[in-house]
Amino acid sequence: MTKTAKKRQTRPGRIARQAELLTTVYKVVSEFGIDAASMRQIATRAKVSTGTINYHFRNKEKLVMEALQAAYQMTLPEADSAHTPLERLKGFAFGYILHEPNDRFWRFWMNYTVYGSRNEELRKHQVHWFKKQHSFWAKLVREAVKEGELPPHLDGAETAEQLLVFTHGLMVRQILEPDKKNQTRCRKMLEQYFARLEADAGVCKPTVNGTREVSMLSRRGKAA
Amino acid sequence: MTKTAKKRQTRPGRIARQAELLTTVYKVVSEFGIDAASMRQIATRAKVSTGTINYHFRNKEKLVMEALQAAYQMTLPEADSAHTPLERLKGFAFGYILHEPNDRFWRFWMNYTVYGSRNEELRKHQVHWFKKQHSFWAKLVREAVKEGELPPHLDGAETAEQLLVFTHGLMVRQILEPDKKNQTRCRKMLEQYFARLEADAGVCKPTVNGTREVSMLSRRGKAA
Amino acid sequence: MTKTAKKRQTRPGRIARQAELLTTVYKVVSEFGIDAASMRQIATRAKVSTGTINYHFRNKEKLVMEALQAAYQMTLPEADSAHTPLERLKGFAFGYILHEPNDRFWRFWMNYTVYGSRNEELRKHQVHWFKKQHSFWAKLVREAVKEGELPPHLDGAETAEQLLVFTHGLMVRQILEPDKKNQTRCRKMLEQYFARLEADAGVCKPTVNGTREVSMLSRRGKAA
Amino acid sequence: MTKTAKKRQTRPGRIARQAELLTTVYKVVSEFGIDAASMRQIATRAKVSTGTINYHFRNKEKLVMEALQAAYQMTLPEADSAHTPLERLKGFAFGYILHEPNDRFWRFWMNYTVYGSRNEELRKHQVHWFKKQHSFWAKLVREAVKEGELPPHLDGAETAEQLLVFTHGLMVRQILEPDKKNQTRCRKMLEQYFARLEADAGVCKPTVNGTREVSMLSRRGKAA
DNA sequence: TATGAATGAGATTTCATTCAT
DNA sequence: TATGAATGAAATCTCATTCAT
Numbered sequence: 001m002t003k004t005a006k007k008r009q010t011r012p013g014r015i016a017r018q019a020e021l022l023t024t025v026y027k028v029v030s031e032f033g034i035d036a037a038s039m040r041q042i043a044t045r046a047k048v049s050t051g052t053i054n055y056h057f058r059n060k061e062k063l064v065m066e067a068l069q070a071a072y073q074m075t076l077p078e079a080d081s082a083h084t085p086l087e088r089l090k091g092f093a094f095g096y097i098l099h100e101p102n103d104r105f106w107r108f109w110m111n112y113t114v115y116g117s118r119n120e121e122l123r124k125h126q127v128h129w130f131k132k133q134h135s136f137w138a139k140l141v142r143e144a145v146k147e148g149e150l151p152p153h154l155d156g157a158e159t160a161e162q163l164l165v166f167t168h169g170l171m172v173r174q175i176l177e178p179d180k181k182n183q184t185r186c187r188k189m190l191e192q193y194f195a196r197l198e199a200d201a202g203v204c205k206p207t208v209n210g211t212r213e214v215s216m217l218s219r220r221g222k223a224a
Numbered sequence: 225m226t227k228t229a230k231k232r233q234t235r236p237g238r239i240a241r242q243a244e245l246l247t248t249v250y251k252v253v254s255e256f257g258i259d260a261a262s263m264r265q266i267a268t269r270a271k272v273s274t275g276t277i278n279y280h281f282r283n284k285e286k287l288v289m290e291a292l293q294a295a296y297q298m299t300l301p302e303a304d305s306a307h308t309p310l311e312r313l314k315g316f317a318f319g320y321i322l323h324e325p326n327d328r329f330w331r332f333w334m335n336y337t338v339y340g341s342r343n344e345e346l347r348k349h350q351v352h353w354f355k356k357q358h359s360f361w362a363k364l365v366r367e368a369v370k371e372g373e374l375p376p377h378l379d380g381a382e383t384a385e386q387l388l389v390f391t392h393g394l395m396v397r398q399i400l401e402p403d404k405k406n407q408t409r410c411r412k413m414l415e416q417y418f419a420r421l422e423a424d425a426g427v428c429k430p431t432v433n434g435t436r437e438v439s440m441l442s443r444r445g446k447a448a
Numbered sequence: 449m450t451k452t453a454k455k456r457q458t459r460p461g462r463i464a465r466q467a468e469l470l471t472t473v474y475k476v477v478s479e480f481g482i483d484a485a486s487m488r489q490i491a492t493r494a495k496v497s498t499g500t501i502n503y504h505f506r507n508k509e510k511l512v513m514e515a516l517q518a519a520y521q522m523t524l525p526e527a528d529s530a531h532t533p534l535e536r537l538k539g540f541a542f543g544y545i546l547h548e549p550n551d552r553f554w555r556f557w558m559n560y561t562v563y564g565s566r567n568e569e570l571r572k573h574q575v576h577w578f579k580k581q582h583s584f585w586a587k588l589v590r591e592a593v594k595e596g597e598l599p600p601h602l603d604g605a606e607t608a609e610q611l612l613v614f615t616h617g618l619m620v621r622q623i624l625e626p627d628k629k630n631q632t633r634c635r636k637m638l639e640q641y642f643a644r645l646e647a648d649a650g651v652c653k654p655t656v657n658g659t660r661e662v663s664m665l666s667r668r669g670k671a672a
Numbered sequence: 673m674t675k676t677a678k679k680r681q682t683r684p685g686r687i688a689r690q691a692e693l694l695t696t697v698y699k700v701v702s703e704f705g706i707d708a709a710s711m712r713q714i715a716t717r718a719k720v721s722t723g724t725i726n727y728h729f730r731n732k733e734k735l736v737m738e739a740l741q742a743a744y745q746m747t748l749p750e751a752d753s754a755h756t757p758l759e760r761l762k763g764f765a766f767g768y769i770l771h772e773p774n775d776r777f778w779r780f781w782m783n784y785t786v787y788g789s790r791n792e793e794l795r796k797h798q799v800h801w802f803k804k805q806h807s808f809w810a811k812l813v814r815e816a817v818k819e820g821e822l823p824p825h826l827d828g829a830e831t832a833e834q835l836l837v838f839t840h841g842l843m844v845r846q847i848l849e850p851d852k853k854n855q856t857r858c859r860k861m862l863e864q865y866f867a868r869l870e871a872d873a874g875v876c877k878p879t880v881n882g883t884r885e886v887s888m889l890s891r892r893g894k895a896a
Numbered sequence: 897t898a899t900g901a902a903t904g905a906g907a908t909t910t911c912a913t914t915c916a917t
Numbered sequence: 918t919a920t921g922a923a924t925g926a927a928a929t930c931t932c933a934t935t936c937a938t
Contacts, residue, residue, distance in 0.1 A: 035259030169393025617841030
């Protein structure tokens, strides 16, 4: 077989072309799902030939994986400063409330995730990005705690994970009913989630009153 | 030719045959996803011919819809008594922690849900069942409140919806990493969720006044 | 093989049932064509099971053949008296002008004819009926000539055949454009055809003036 | 496995390939009819894969339509000069007398026409070509009248239409009985048709005055 | 690099027919 | 007689991928 991985050098022009392509992939997949998005459809929409796609990306699977990668890179790193850690965390979390154009990303993400349940390579890939996201959110939580925006007893990793679970749940909810009304409801639920977090999430593990006091203190400390 | 009349065994009757088929569908779809589950594969696994499937169910879409219906009917109505409302609610919620064999149902559910984002009929179908589930959980919450198992200020519908969102999020999390360790972590998160719920989720909607002492105490402590 | 032609006796009740069935066949085929008319569709429309059809008629081909037979028998033998031969001939010929419900018969006939071009048995069958029709029309022409309704020089067989050709052409024309306007035009063409026939078709073979006179005589004879 | 790369020969180019394919379609359909001509059969006969056909033509319907188009373009425009208008008209009309290889075209045409009775798009297509043909014949009739080859009272459009009807009828007749003997008979009928046309069809539309004595005489005789 | 015609496997679906009841 | 579930072959069409240009 001539499957001897001809490593292609990155050359100028090539990158722009590829980025365009990946954007198309991500659009088409978000609309039709991975299985139903055909290479021809993608090629047509991207205004290249099918041959070109298979030339650049070995096959469909690789193409989709690279598209996820690119999508993540487009979406995630809007990590600017000029905002407090909590504001930034909220910014990311509310990104899960679907609205043009970010819903495309999440639709793609959902398709990819579910598809991953029957393709180990894709799943690993997805987990990799999930972990990155998780640790980033955890860091933000810790910073927010340090700056007194969140109660001090909150564990970064744990709080981040729970928040991620909740936001993923919201996404499922919105995919189930993608109308405006439901989006508003979901936004409210997320606001409540944060309200509870900021006010007092001390109940979570330490049901003893001792810890509770700490929580109260922290609130007062904030009020002071 | 080997056309030596393969004598068909006495047929198991229409209903039995259909139930068998739907079980197979649900297995295959949970493993491969809706698009990747081919009619032939389903037929082979169910040991019928492809013609038989299309004879009973008009087409793939209808088949999958009926499979969901059947799966729901198998899974949901384990609404026994002999348990308190909260126990029963927990029972349902912890059903979202994947473990053989119920994980199959949820994998199927996830595939169906995501698929529904590009098939209005399926989506409607899914929403229908979601609403049923939601109102059932809401009822359980209200009963639990009435019996003092949950804080009095909790709104049935709202609490149920938030819980559903969280459990759906847990499901996504488990599909992303379907190993034992993660399942344990998810179970813990759900336990914490309930702990918080039982103890005091009073921040969310603090509009109620003075019914449950414990809750109120904690509030007062906060106010102090 | 158990293909030992179980000759089924004709029993009361059976005939009515069969007639009903054949009518349905003929309706369905006229709408969809022979290939596209499925046994299931016919069965459903006739409100019997597919098994019943295959029980009565060995297979689809036989079924369609019997349907033509039945259709011919329904359509053709409206050979009453109380009309002059020419009137009756016209009656048959104008039957080729499509209008509910006789158009169904001709649509069926056309499908059958074209289908016959790749099925010798059906073709033979069709030819058989065509010949019957032809000789009947020829007889009517001869009678019309005898009674002075048509010019004396007309040959029965030949005139009938030409008329049949023309009417078949009209049918094709009407299938091509099945609107009212075209039907009217076709009717006019047929009227003209008859006008020419009655007036003087003497030109056809004998271009000499001699025969022409005869023609004139016959007309006068009628007027006298 | 015998997957030993069957080297494809250098491809004959898009247009050549398509023309080849359409010729095959037209052959196969003329033999088996539209419904019975399977894509696979066509593919096999054309020595391409089924994929190739569906790549070039979207689907069977489009394929058949293009085949008719191509067939028309191959058959019709043999409009040379060096012949008088009447000769050319006769040339076209006698084209309806089936004989290799033009019978293929007419078989195809008949199948297409009948099929059109249940497919509006095909029917429209067929009507379009019919109209073209009709206006061309009408023009020839007018030219023939002008040159004195045909009686002056003949209306171009009407005469052409009647002639077309007759020839279509002859085609049906020949499909019904496709043997030599019948072909000869049909040819004779067409000759007679022309003979009558050339001599005097003055009865049809007696609105003209006095040009052709014979015709007028016969009319007067009738009036007397 | 890029193209797009060509491929052939495989997907869904339909169909005439069989046969246990 | 009559039924209708079951069959498996075959039909149409789609798809990822290859490869000569």
